[in-house]
Amino acid sequence: MAWSSVLHALLFFLPAYVANMSPLLVAKAIPGWKAPIDGGRLGKDGRPLLGKGKTWRGLVGGTVLGAATAVAVALLVPAYGEPGFFSGWDYGFQGFDGAPIGSDRPCEDGGTCALDASPLWAVGLYGAILGFAALAGDAVKSYFKRRRGKQGGAPWVPFDQLDFVVFGLIAAFAAAPLLADGWVLAALLDDWVVLATIVVLTPLLHFLVNVIGYWLKLKDVPW
Ligand code: CTP
Ligand code: MG
Numbered sequence: 001m002a003w004s005s006v007l008h009a010l011l012f013f014l015p016a017y018v019a020n021m022s023p024l025l026v027a028k029a030i031p032g033w034k035a036p037i038d039g040g041r042l043g044k045d046g047r048p049l050l051g052k053g054k055t056w057r058g059l060v061g062g063t064v065l066g067a068a069t070a071v072a073v074a075l076l077v078p079a080y081g082e083p084g085f086f087s088g089w090d091y092g093f094q095g096f097d098g099a100p101i102g103s104d105r106p107c108e109d110g111g112t113c114a115l116d117a118s119p120l121w122a123v124g125l126y127g128a129i130l131g132f133a134a135l136a137g138d139a140v141k142s143y144f145k146r147r148r149g150k151q152g153g154a155p156w157v158p159f160d161q162l163d164f165v166v167f168g169l170i171a172a173f174a175a176a177p178l179l180a181d182g183w184v185l186a187a188l189l190d191d192w193v194v195l196a197t198i199v200v201l202t203p204l205l206h207f208l209v210n211v212i213g214y215w216l217k218l219k220d221v222p223w
Contacts, residue, residue, distance in 0.1 A: 002191060004085065008101075009197035010205075011077075011089050012187055015069040016168035017202075019062035019131030020138065021209065024218050026061030033057040037139060043146065050142045051152035059135050066131015067124040074123045080115070089187070091126060092118040092180030100190045101183070118179040129175045130168055137167025155223040161203035169198060 010017075035056050038049035070091060078084035079094035080101065088101040095115030118126075141163035145156050176184035188194055207223065214222035 002193060005191045005193035006197045006201065008086065008089055008187075009194040009201075011073060011086060012194065013130075013168065013172075013198050013202070014073060015066040015127040015130040016134040016164055016172075017205075018069040019066040019134040020164045020206070021213075022062045022065040022131075023055070023058030023135070024213065026057055026065075027055075028218075030057055045147065045149075047146045047149065048152075049146065050139055051146055053152040054139045054142050059132070059139070062135040063128045063132040066134070067128035070127025070130070071120060071124045074118075074120065091123045092116070092183035093120060093123050096180040096183045096186070098182045098186070101186050116180040116182075118183065122178045126175050126178050129171050129178075133167040133171030134164035137163040137165075140167070153221055155221075157223075158203055160223065161206045165199060165202045169195075 033055070034052075036050065036052050037054045037056055037059065038051070041049045043049050074090045074093035077090040077093075078087035079090065080088035080092070080096050082088075088096070095117040097115050141156075141159050142152070145154075145159070148156075150156055172184065172188065210219060211222045213219040
Protein backbone atom coordinates (compact mmCIF):
# COMPACT_ATOMS: atom_id res chain seq x y z
CA MET A 1 0.00 0.00 0.00
CA ALA A 2 1.10 3.49 -0.66
CA TRP A 3 0.38 6.47 1.56
CA SER A 4 0.31 8.69 -1.50
CA SER A 5 -2.85 6.82 -2.45
CA VAL A 6 -4.62 8.60 0.41
CA LEU A 7 -4.04 11.96 -1.26
CA HIS A 8 -4.81 10.55 -4.70
CA ALA A 9 -8.14 9.30 -3.35
CA LEU A 10 -8.97 12.72 -1.88
CA LEU A 11 -8.23 14.37 -5.22
CA PHE A 12 -10.34 11.82 -7.09
CA PHE A 13 -13.33 12.41 -4.84
CA LEU A 14 -12.84 16.19 -4.63
CA PRO A 15 -15.89 17.00 -6.82
CA ALA A 16 -18.10 15.15 -4.33
CA TYR A 17 -16.46 16.88 -1.36
CA VAL A 18 -16.90 20.29 -2.93
CA ALA A 19 -20.50 19.46 -3.91
CA ASN A 20 -21.28 18.38 -0.39
CA MET A 21 -19.98 21.66 1.01
CA SER A 22 -21.43 23.83 -1.72
CA PRO A 23 -25.01 24.27 -0.39
CA LEU A 24 -23.66 26.37 2.45
CA LEU A 25 -21.65 28.53 0.07
CA VAL A 26 -24.43 28.86 -2.49
CA ALA A 27 -26.85 29.73 0.32
CA LYS A 28 -24.61 32.70 1.17
CA ALA A 29 -24.34 33.70 -2.50
CA ILE A 30 -28.06 33.40 -3.43
CA PRO A 31 -29.97 33.70 -0.13
CA GLY A 32 -33.25 34.47 -1.90
CA TRP A 33 -33.54 31.13 -3.75
CA LYS A 34 -34.94 28.83 -1.09
CA ALA A 35 -37.37 26.58 -2.98
CA PRO A 36 -37.34 23.21 -1.20
CA ILE A 37 -37.01 20.03 -3.31
CA ASP A 38 -40.05 18.51 -1.58
CA GLY A 39 -42.14 21.61 -2.38
CA GLY A 40 -43.18 21.77 1.27
CA ARG A 41 -45.01 18.44 1.03
CA LEU A 42 -45.49 16.27 4.08
CA GLY A 43 -45.19 12.50 4.37
CA LYS A 44 -48.09 10.28 5.54
CA ASP A 45 -46.61 10.60 9.02
CA GLY A 46 -47.26 14.36 8.93
CA ARG A 47 -43.56 15.18 8.92
CA PRO A 48 -41.77 17.02 6.08
CA LEU A 49 -40.92 14.75 3.16
CA LEU A 50 -37.30 16.03 3.06
CA GLY A 51 -37.41 19.29 5.00
CA LYS A 52 -36.66 22.94 4.34
CA GLY A 53 -32.90 22.25 4.42
CA LYS A 54 -32.97 20.37 1.08
CA THR A 55 -33.25 23.02 -1.63
CA TRP A 56 -32.97 23.07 -5.43
CA ARG A 57 -30.36 25.75 -4.91
CA GLY A 58 -28.20 23.22 -3.03
CA LEU A 59 -28.72 20.49 -5.62
CA VAL A 60 -27.98 22.73 -8.60
CA GLY A 61 -25.06 24.45 -6.86
CA GLY A 62 -23.47 21.10 -5.99
CA THR A 63 -23.85 19.82 -9.53
CA VAL A 64 -22.29 22.95 -11.05
CA LEU A 65 -19.45 23.17 -8.53
CA GLY A 66 -18.79 19.42 -8.87
CA ALA A 67 -18.35 19.91 -12.62
CA ALA A 68 -16.13 22.96 -12.12
CA THR A 69 -13.96 21.06 -9.63
CA ALA A 70 -13.36 18.11 -11.96
CA VAL A 71 -12.52 20.43 -14.87
CA ALA A 72 -10.09 22.43 -12.69
CA VAL A 73 -8.37 19.22 -11.53
CA ALA A 74 -8.08 17.94 -15.11
CA LEU A 75 -6.49 21.20 -16.25
CA LEU A 76 -4.06 21.52 -13.32
CA VAL A 77 -2.78 17.96 -12.82
CA PRO A 78 0.25 16.78 -14.87
CA ALA A 79 -0.33 14.24 -17.62
CA TYR A 80 -0.18 10.48 -17.14
CA GLY A 81 3.43 9.30 -17.44
CA GLU A 82 4.89 12.69 -16.56
CA PRO A 83 6.71 13.37 -13.30
CA GLY A 84 4.63 14.80 -10.47
CA PHE A 85 2.91 13.60 -7.34
CA PHE A 86 -0.57 13.75 -8.87
CA SER A 87 0.38 12.98 -12.47
CA GLY A 88 -2.27 10.97 -14.24
CA TRP A 89 -5.00 11.85 -11.69
CA ASP A 90 -6.53 14.19 -14.27
CA TYR A 91 -9.58 11.98 -15.01
CA GLY A 92 -7.69 10.79 -18.06
CA PHE A 93 -7.94 14.24 -19.68
CA GLN A 94 -4.39 14.13 -21.06
CA GLY A 95 -4.52 10.45 -21.97
CA PHE A 96 -4.32 7.01 -20.42
CA ASP A 97 -3.20 3.67 -21.79
CA GLY A 98 -4.60 1.24 -19.26
CA ALA A 99 -1.50 0.70 -17.10
CA PRO A 100 -1.67 1.56 -13.39
CA ILE A 101 -1.95 5.33 -13.04
CA GLY A 102 1.40 6.85 -12.20
CA SER A 103 3.40 4.00 -13.73
CA ASP A 104 5.67 4.57 -16.72
CA ARG A 105 3.95 4.18 -20.01
CA PRO A 106 4.72 0.66 -21.21
CA CYS A 107 4.54 1.65 -24.86
CA GLU A 108 7.00 4.55 -24.81
CA ASP A 109 9.85 2.74 -26.60
CA GLY A 110 7.52 1.68 -29.42
CA GLY A 111 7.03 5.35 -30.20
CA THR A 112 3.41 5.18 -31.23
CA CYS A 113 1.33 4.89 -28.11
CA ALA A 114 -2.30 5.65 -28.83
CA LEU A 115 -3.49 7.10 -25.56
CA ASP A 116 -7.18 7.09 -24.85
CA ALA A 117 -8.16 10.51 -23.49
CA SER A 118 -11.24 11.91 -21.74
CA PRO A 119 -12.58 15.02 -23.51
CA LEU A 120 -12.95 18.03 -21.21
CA TRP A 121 -16.75 18.04 -21.58
CA ALA A 122 -16.80 14.42 -20.36
CA VAL A 123 -14.66 15.33 -17.35
CA GLY A 124 -17.09 18.16 -16.57
CA LEU A 125 -20.07 15.86 -16.93
CA TYR A 126 -18.34 13.28 -14.72
CA GLY A 127 -17.85 15.92 -12.00
CA ALA A 128 -21.45 17.06 -12.37
CA ILE A 129 -22.70 13.49 -11.94
CA LEU A 130 -20.51 13.01 -8.87
CA GLY A 131 -21.75 16.29 -7.39
CA PHE A 132 -25.37 15.58 -8.19
CA ALA A 133 -25.13 12.06 -6.74
CA ALA A 134 -23.53 13.36 -3.55
CA LEU A 135 -26.43 15.73 -2.93
CA ALA A 136 -29.07 13.27 -4.10
CA GLY A 137 -27.65 10.89 -1.48
CA ASP A 138 -27.89 13.66 1.08
CA ALA A 139 -31.56 14.20 0.18
CA VAL A 140 -32.36 10.47 0.27
CA LYS A 141 -30.79 10.35 3.71
CA SER A 142 -32.97 13.26 4.80
CA TYR A 143 -36.07 11.35 3.64
CA PHE A 144 -35.28 8.49 6.02
CA LYS A 145 -34.13 10.90 8.70
CA ARG A 146 -37.54 12.63 8.64
CA ARG A 147 -39.32 9.27 8.78
CA ARG A 148 -37.29 8.51 11.92
CA GLY A 149 -38.65 11.76 13.37
CA LYS A 150 -35.33 13.60 13.40
CA GLN A 151 -35.51 17.34 12.76
CA GLY A 152 -33.49 19.06 10.03
CA GLY A 153 -30.07 19.83 11.45
CA ALA A 154 -30.23 17.15 14.16
CA PRO A 155 -27.21 14.81 14.07
CA TRP A 156 -27.66 11.27 12.75
CA VAL A 157 -24.32 9.44 12.90
CA PRO A 158 -23.01 7.86 10.67
CA PHE A 159 -25.62 8.52 7.98
CA ASP A 160 -25.05 12.30 7.87
CA GLN A 161 -21.40 11.55 7.10
CA LEU A 162 -21.79 8.56 4.78
CA ASP A 163 -24.80 9.53 2.62
CA PHE A 164 -22.80 11.35 -0.04
CA VAL A 165 -19.96 8.81 0.03
CA VAL A 166 -22.18 5.86 -0.85
CA PHE A 167 -24.05 7.68 -3.62
CA GLY A 168 -20.91 9.44 -4.87
CA LEU A 169 -19.02 6.15 -5.17
CA ILE A 170 -21.85 4.38 -6.97
CA ALA A 171 -21.97 7.31 -9.41
CA ALA A 172 -18.18 7.22 -9.81
CA PHE A 173 -18.33 3.60 -11.00
CA ALA A 174 -21.54 4.02 -13.01
CA ALA A 175 -20.25 7.04 -14.94
CA ALA A 176 -16.88 5.41 -15.69
CA PRO A 177 -17.63 4.91 -19.43
CA LEU A 178 -17.55 8.71 -19.84
CA LEU A 179 -13.81 8.82 -19.17
CA ALA A 180 -10.75 7.29 -20.87
CA ASP A 181 -11.14 3.53 -21.17
CA GLY A 182 -10.22 1.85 -17.86
CA TRP A 183 -9.19 5.05 -16.07
CA VAL A 184 -11.85 4.96 -13.34
CA LEU A 185 -11.29 1.29 -12.55
CA ALA A 186 -7.52 1.81 -12.43
CA ALA A 187 -7.98 4.84 -10.17
CA LEU A 188 -10.35 3.17 -7.73
CA LEU A 189 -9.18 -0.45 -7.73
CA ASP A 190 -5.43 -0.60 -8.38
CA ASP A 191 -4.63 0.19 -4.74
CA TRP A 192 -7.16 -0.73 -2.07
CA VAL A 193 -6.06 2.34 -0.07
CA VAL A 194 -7.96 4.57 -2.51
CA LEU A 195 -11.37 3.01 -1.83
CA ALA A 196 -10.57 2.62 1.87
CA THR A 197 -9.71 6.31 2.10
CA ILE A 198 -12.94 7.38 0.48
CA VAL A 199 -15.06 5.12 2.70
CA VAL A 200 -13.21 5.44 6.01
CA LEU A 201 -11.50 8.83 5.98
CA THR A 202 -14.36 10.78 4.40
CA PRO A 203 -16.72 10.61 7.41
CA LEU A 204 -13.88 11.82 9.64
CA LEU A 205 -13.04 14.64 7.24
CA HIS A 206 -16.71 15.51 6.95
CA PHE A 207 -16.90 15.88 10.71
CA LEU A 208 -13.75 18.00 10.80
CA VAL A 209 -14.93 20.30 8.00
CA ASN A 210 -18.25 20.84 9.76
CA VAL A 211 -16.52 21.81 13.00
CA ILE A 212 -14.43 24.33 11.05
CA GLY A 213 -17.57 25.61 9.30
CA TYR A 214 -19.13 26.09 12.71
CA TRP A 215 -16.10 28.03 13.96
CA LEU A 216 -16.24 30.20 10.87
CA LYS A 217 -19.95 30.78 11.61
CA LEU A 218 -20.93 29.28 8.24
CA LYS A 219 -22.93 26.63 10.07
CA ASP A 220 -25.23 26.83 13.08
CA VAL A 221 -24.30 23.42 14.44
CA PRO A 222 -20.88 21.67 14.57
CA TRP A 223 -22.04 18.53 12.64
N1 CTP B 1 -28.63 22.76 1.88
C1 CTP B 1 -29.44 23.19 0.83
N2 CTP B 1 -29.83 22.30 -0.15
C2 CTP B 1 -29.44 21.00 -0.11
C3 CTP B 1 -28.63 20.54 0.95
C4 CTP B 1 -28.26 21.45 1.94
O1 CTP B 1 -29.81 24.36 0.76
N3 CTP B 1 -29.83 20.17 -1.11
C5 CTP B 1 -28.22 23.75 2.91
C6 CTP B 1 -29.35 24.03 3.91
O2 CTP B 1 -29.27 25.39 4.27
C7 CTP B 1 -28.97 23.10 5.06
C8 CTP B 1 -27.45 23.21 5.06
O3 CTP B 1 -27.11 23.30 3.67
O4 CTP B 1 -29.53 23.50 6.27
C9 CTP B 1 -26.75 22.06 5.72
O5 CTP B 1 -26.99 20.86 5.01
P1 CTP B 1 -27.33 19.50 5.75
O6 CTP B 1 -26.55 19.35 6.99
O7 CTP B 1 -27.24 18.43 4.73
O8 CTP B 1 -28.89 19.70 6.06
P2 CTP B 1 -29.68 19.75 7.43
O9 CTP B 1 -30.35 21.08 7.54
O10 CTP B 1 -28.82 19.29 8.53
O11 CTP B 1 -30.85 18.69 7.16
P3 CTP B 1 -30.87 17.13 7.43
O12 CTP B 1 -31.19 16.92 8.86
O13 CTP B 1 -31.97 16.66 6.53
O14 CTP B 1 -29.53 16.58 7.05
MG1 MG C 1 -27.19 18.01 8.71
